Amino acid sequence: MNTRGLRSQLKDSVPVTGLGTQIGAYGVQDTLRSGFSSVKNELLPSHALELSEKNFQLNQDKMNFSTLRNIQGLHAPLKLQMEYRAARQIQRLPFLQSSHLALDTLKGNDESISFEDILNDPAQSEMMGEPHIMVEYKLGLM
Amino acid sequence: MLNTSRPCQPQSGGFSFEDSRRNAVLEGNLSELGYSSPKARKTGTTIAGIVFKDGVILGADTRATDDMVVADKNCMKIHYIAPNIYCCGAGVAADAEVTTQMMSSNVELHSLSTGRPPLVVTVTRQLKQMLFRYQGHIGSSLIVGGVDVTGAHLYSAYPHGSYDKLPFLTMGSGAGPAISIFEDRFRPNMELEDAKQLVRDAIVAGIFCDLGSGSNVDLCIITQAGVQYLRAYDQPAQKGKKEGQYKYKPGTTAVLTKTVTPLPLDIVDESVQLMDTQ
Numbered sequence: 030m031n032t033r034g035l036r037s038q039l040k041d042s043v044p045v046t047g048l049g050t051q052i053g054a055y056g057v058q059d060t061l062r063s064g065f066s067s068v069k070n071e072l073l074p075s076h077a078l079e080l081s082e083k084n085f086q087l088n089q090d091k092m093n094f095s096t097l098r099n100i101q102g103l104h105a106p107l108k109l110q111m112e113y114r115a116a117r118q119i120q121r122l123p124f125l126q127s128s129h130l131a132l133d134t135l136k137g138n139d140e141s142i143s144f145e146d147i148l149n150d151p152a153q154s155e156m157m158g159e160p161h162i163m164v165e166y167k168l169g170l171m
Numbered sequence: 172m173l174n175t176s177r178p179c180q181p182q183s184g185g186f187s188f189e190d191s192r193r194n195a196v197l198e199g200n201l202s203e204l205g206y207s208s209p210k211a212r213k214t215g216t217t218i219a220g221i222v223f224k225d226g227v228i229l230g231a232d233t234r235a236t237d238d239m240v241v242a243d244k245n246c247m248k249i250h251y252i253a254p255n256i257y258c259c260g261a262g263v264a265a266d267a268e269v270t271t272q273m274m275s276s277n278v279e280l281h282s283l284s285t286g287r288p289p290l291v292v293t294v295t296r297q298l299k300q301m302l303f304r305y306q307g308h309i310g311s312s313l314i315v316g317g318v319d320v321t322g323a324h325l326y327s328a329y330p331h332g333s334y335d336k337l338p339f340l341t342m343g344s345g346a347g348p349a350i351s352i353f354e355d356r357f358r359p360n361m362e363l364e365d366a367k368q369l370v371r372d373a374i375v376a377g378i379f380c381d382l383g384s385g386s387n388v389d390l391c392i393i394t395q396a397g398v399q400y401l402r403a404y405d406q407p408a409q410k411g412k413k414e415g416q417y418k419y420k421p422g423t424t425a426v427l428t429k430t431v432t433p434l435p436l437d438i439v440d441e442s443v444q445l446m447d448t449q
Binding site: 149 | 183184185186187188189191192195269273276277280281284301304305306308
């Protein structure tokens with residue numbers, strides 16, 4: 030796949046919450062909830078597709094915008110990104126499920142079905158985020 | 172093992188890689204003990220397609236294997252994509268099934284959006300883009316064939332995202348025997364009956380020469396006029412009827428001596444239970 034070896038797969042930036050062990054009960058590593066602890070596990074991806082899937086949409090958008098800029102000039106991606114930004118703001122509170130209907134329509138996701146729609150539906154997930162922490166994170170207080 | 176170190180990021184759908192590290196560790200442990208983890212069920216197939224005078228004929232066998240065991244003796248490998256486009260799937264059975272269902276939905280949405288009947292090349296393009304995105308981890312090889320406004324077309328797509336456009340194609344574990352039949356007898360613009368016979372012979376070659384293919388031959392004939400799906404067009408592998416009886420006649424073995432020994436049994440306990448016989 031990638032001939033430059035493991036070093037090329039290191040994540041560019043590790044979130045601060047990722048470093049350090051997950052303290053559970055009795056002040057010890059919580060193996061049940063956060064898995065085995067090792068520095069390698071935090072930094073290297075666990076599957077060949079993990080990083081490429083995480084960045085897939087971003088890379089597609091970058092490619093499309095730069096093509097659009099080359100063909101039609103700077104105004105085209107600027108206008109589109111302004112519309113995306115406006116549509117992204119139409120959301121419920123962070124711990125509730127929003128439909129992202131306007132954003133999906135702008136991006137054209139309403140006319141195709143991919144694995145994002147079939148597998149791992151966020152509305153059916155077993156974990157719920159802590160509402161206070163999520164709202165604080167969104168407002169930038171954390 | 173859900174990782175709760177990222178509660179603040181919005182969740183998205185799609186593939187989740189949380190358990191892949193655990194699976195790798197489990198696989199390593201199992202192989203140390205000499206066992207192997209269960210494999211995904213593959214179709215172990217012979218699929219073939221051919222372009223003839225009026226359209227396209229797709230053929231497939233009907234055996235699904237689970238390593239060395241036959242899992243399904245009569246599965247359907249020719250999947251519906253659009254009224255004029257059908258697709259044969261080989262490789263991992265679940266991947267082929269889900270991929271073809273997704274393609275069918277996408278093609279329907281696309282044709283509703285454009286207002287035109289779908290083209291075979293649209294299906295192939297979406298398929299190869301998706302297979303390339305997942306770098307071969309989706310293990311399905313597909314033959315897509317159909318008749319649209321531009322004519323009759325036949326494409327094949329491999330798990331890593333490459334595709335071919337040819338007048339005759341075979342895929343699956345029985346592709347070798349099947350393609351040899353095609354290479355020998357294919358001519359452009361064949362008649363319907365000759366083409367049906369040729370595809371049937373190719374699939375039968377796959378059934379008899381490959382362990383992963385077996386049972387019946389399914390055919391799907393797509394023309395401008397419509398689609399004819401012939402399930403179990405031919406059943407070459409039926410069990411033969413036994414010619415004679417292999418039982419011995421009574422009296423074949425002569426009895427030399429006979430001794431009768433009655434066993435002395437004492438009654439220890441007797442109990443009576445009434446049964447309700449209403």
